[in-house]
Structure formats: structure tokens, C-alpha cells
Amino acid sequence: MPVKLLSPVRLWAVLILCFGLAHQAFAFEVTDSLGVHQLKAIPKRAVVLDWDLIEQVIELGVTPVGVTNKSGYNTWVAKPLAPKQSVSVGTRYEPNFEAIAALKPDIILISEVQTDLKPLLERLAPVLVYTNFAKDQNHAQIAIKTFQQLATVFGKEQLAKQKLTKLHAHFKELREKLLKHFHGKLPQVCVIRFASTTAIFLPTENAIISYVLQQIGLKGALTQPDARWGIIQKPITYLKNLHSGYVLYLRPFYQESALKKSVLWQALPVVQQHHVLPVRAVWNYGGAMSLKYMADAITDSLLKGAQS
Known part of the structure; x- marks a missing residue:
């Protein structure tokens, strides 16, 4: 039985469809305080503008390329210290957009109090927003939830699970x-x-x-x-x-x-x-x-x- 070959137009359409499906296969879902989003790949160049979030990502073994007020973070938060490789990109309330752009981020993390900056930051990279200190929420439980959500963003789910298990065992000790x-x-x-x-x-x-x-x-x-x-x-x-x-x-x-x-x-x-x-x-x-x-x-x- 003779094989019927696809016309060039149909072949091109099939190739486009396959490419689209392959592209979707690499995308994955992440969640922040605003809802569910799609990321094309695990971020490698994160800029983090809130001290709480800086601490969280470092604890997940992620080195952000940019952080806000690095010296202040190292003084007040201290554990863990911001990596030497992380560049200071202004303050939490007045970040330096030129410095952020120069780092070519593939993700930017901000807190709820920084949402006014979101439209401008989205011109540089995808932005995820995390609410951390609301009146109607238990702050510790939100910190743990955010830790787990960020673990998904950076492909660190297993590490997060291990650390949280050790945390609760440590409380008992x-x-x-x-x-x-x-x-x-x-x-x-x-x-x-x-x-x-x-x-x-x-x-x-x-x-x-x-x-x-x-x-x-x-x-x-x-x-x-x-x-x-x-x-x-x-x-x-x-x-x-x-x-x-x-x-x-x-x-x-x-x-x-x-x-x-x-x-x-x-x-x-x-x-x-x-x-x-x-x-x-x-x-x-x-x-x-x-x-x-x-x-x-x-x-x-x-x-x-x-x-x-």
C-alpha cells in the first residue's frame, strides 16, 4: 500500500504544532499571592527586592544575582548572609531599575508592599508577588507556605521538604x-x-x-x-x-x-x-x-x- 506524503503546507503545520507542544511541556506552574502563573523554565538569574524573600531563596540554595540594600540585610537579618556574588540594587522602597536591568534577570520577586513597582518591573522580567505580614494571617504559617512556593519556582521542592522536617524535629528537641x-x-x-x-x-x-x-x-x-x-x-x-x-x-x-x-x-x-x-x-x-x-x-x- 503506497504511503501518502503530507503536502509541504500540512507538514509545516504539524511541525509548528509539535514545537508548540514541546514548548508547553517545558513550561510549569508556580503560585504566588496573586494566583497561578506559567514559567518557561526554572529561573537562574533572580533579583529579589524584599529581605524576607532574600532570606527564603538563600535558604533554598539559590544565589540571587541582585538584592536590595545588601549591607542593611547583612546587618539586620544576618542569617543567612547575602552571597558575595549578589549585587545590591538600591533599597527595598526605591530599587535601582538600571542596576536591575543590567543584571538581565529572568525572575523578580517582590512583596505586597512593593506592588506599585510591579508594572515597571514586568518590563524587565516576570514578577512574582508574595504577601508576608497581613493582619488576618498567621505570619509563621505564611512564611512556611511561601518557602514551599518558592521551592517550586526554583526546583527545590525536595530540599524544602527536608528542611521543614528538620525544623519541626528541632522544635521538639x-x-x-x-x-x-x-x-x-x-x-x-x-x-x-x-x-x-x-x-x-x-x-x-x-x-x-x-x-x-x-x-x-x-x-x-x-x-x-x-x-x-x-x-x-x-x-x-x-x-x-x-x-x-x-x-x-x-x-x-x-x-x-x-x-x-x-x-x-x-x-x-x-x-x-x-x-x-x-x-x-x-x-x-x-x-x-x-x-x-x-x-x-x-x-x-x-x-x-x-x-x-
Whole structure:
């Protein structure tokens, strides 16, 4: 039976169809806070404009070609440090578009507060947006969800799964250490950040700090209702409502010496009981792995300074 050959026009149409199907096969779906998107390939040249997202991608083993305010990130976030190869491209609120364009990114990651920049950034590369600190969301759970979503973007799903499994196992280890130290009866803990010598920031129910305390078995004291950034400001005298447990304050606080001379401070019951402990500097607006760093810092403070 003779074989019927396709006409040149039909052959060309078939080739175009096959090429299209092959192209689609390489594309894959990713999700950000705005919905589902198609990427043609795993990004290799990411520019990341939010510190939370910078931390997340570095923890996934990705080296962004561009980051915002690199020196500030390394000072305040610190763990993990931004890679030497990552170029600073302006600030989080005023990124340098020329510097970004020069890096020839194939993906740009921004947070919700940077969405005004999205139309301009999309002229340079696809843009993904991640909401991280909303009032009606648990900030730690969103950090974990974003970590998993970014893992899909960069083809790091297995690594993310391994890290999250280790994270929860680590929480359990810290909880057991604290139970042993306090002979099975864990104290209430109020974690604060000083705004000044007369004002403090208290964590809210949806804050990363509250999640971490829960994971390591500690009960948060004076916790406030949900808020956008996970903190509520109160006068320092508000701590008079804490009659037992410990106050842990996050460093840095550059007015510690002045605070110790304050009559208001010295009059607080928790201060008179010597139940105030410093916590080494740790970023409380970070990603999934910053939960571990926060848990480690709180646990170390209690093990070193609290009476067993």
C-alpha cells in the first residue's frame, strides 16, 4: 500500500504544532499571592527586592544575582548572609531599575508592599508577588507556605521538604531541653522589643514570635490581638501586668544603660525579681528558617539566664 506524503503546507503545520507542544511541556506552574502563573523554565538569574524573600531563596540554595540594600540585610537579618556574588540594587522602597536591568534577570520577586513597582518591573522580567505580614494571617504559617512556593519556582521542592522536617524535629528537641531545665514546669514568657526607654513592642497572636513560643512549648504572656506587622506598641509600664514568668528583650537595644537607671523600669515586679533576660539579635520578620533562629535564641537565653 503506497504511503501518502503530507503536502509541504500540512507538514509545516504539524511541525509548528509539535514545537508548540514541546514548548508547553517545558513550561510549569508556580503560585504566588496573586494566583497561578506559567514559567518557561526554572529561573537562574533572580533579583529579589524584599529581605524576607532574600532570606527564603538563600535558604533554598539559590544565589540571587541582585538584592536590595545588601549591607542593611547583612546587618539586620544576618542569617543567612547575602552571597558575595549578589549585587545590591538600591533599597527595598526605591530599587535601582538600571542596576536591575543590567543584571538581565529572568525572575523578580517582590512583596505586597512593593506592588506599585510591579508594572515597571514586568518590563524587565516576570514578577512574582508574595504577601508576608497581613493582619488576618498567621505570619509563621505564611512564611512556611511561601518557602514551599518558592521551592517550586526554583526546583527545590525536595530540599524544602527536608528542611521543614528538620525544623519541626528541632522544635521538639528545644522543647525537651526546656522541660528538663525547668523540671517539667515551663514559665510564661513575654518577648519584647524596646521602642525606647519608655515604650515597648509586644507580639500579637499572629506574630512569628508567638508561633515559635508555641512550638517550643512556652506560653506567651501579654500577647496582643492580631495586627498587620505582628506587634503592638505599649508604654513600658504595661509590663506591671506580668506577675510571674520572664521578660525576654530582643537585641540590639542601644539604650540599655539608660534603661537600667529608669525609675519606671526599676519599679516593675519582673525587674525586681531579676526575671529580665536579653536575647541575641535575631530577625523577627523573616522566612521559614528564621523560625529556627528565633527558637534557638529564645531557648539559649532561658537556659543560660533563667533559674531552674
